[in-house]
Amino acid sequence: MATPGSVTPGAPIDPSQPPVIEGFSPSVYSSTETFKEKFLRKTRENPMVPIGCLGTAAALTYGLYCFHRGQSHRSQLMMRTRIAAQGFTVAAILLGLAASALKSRP
DSSP: OOOOOOOOOOSOOOTTSOOOOTTOOSOSSSSOOOHHHHHHHHHHHOTHHHHHHHHHHHHHHHHHHHHHHTOHHHHHHHHHHHHHHHHHHHHHHHHHHHHHHHHHOO
16 A cells, blocks of 8 residues: 655645636636627527527417417417427527537637
8 A cells, every 4th residue: 555645735725716727718708798798699609599499488388378268279289389399499409519519620
C-alpha cells in the first residue's frame, strides 16, 4: 500500500469564483445577453421550435375548451393534434442540435 506523498497547496480556492480552465470559455459571446436577446437569437437560429411550441399550446388549449363544452370527439382530435405538434417540436430540436453540431465542426 502506497502512502500519499506530501501535497503542497497552491493558491487558495475562492468558492465565490468559477474555476479557471485553460482553453475553455463558458460563453462564445463577449457580452452577457438579456433574456429577450437570447430568446430572439435562439428563435432566429431555429425558428421551428417556437412554432411547434405555439402549435402544441394552441392544440392543448382548444382541446381543453372543447372538453369543457362537452365536445368529446373534437377534444380527442385536438389531443392527438397536440401529440403530433409535440413530436414536431422534438424533431425540430433534434434537427437544430444536429445542424449546430455540424456547423461548429472545423
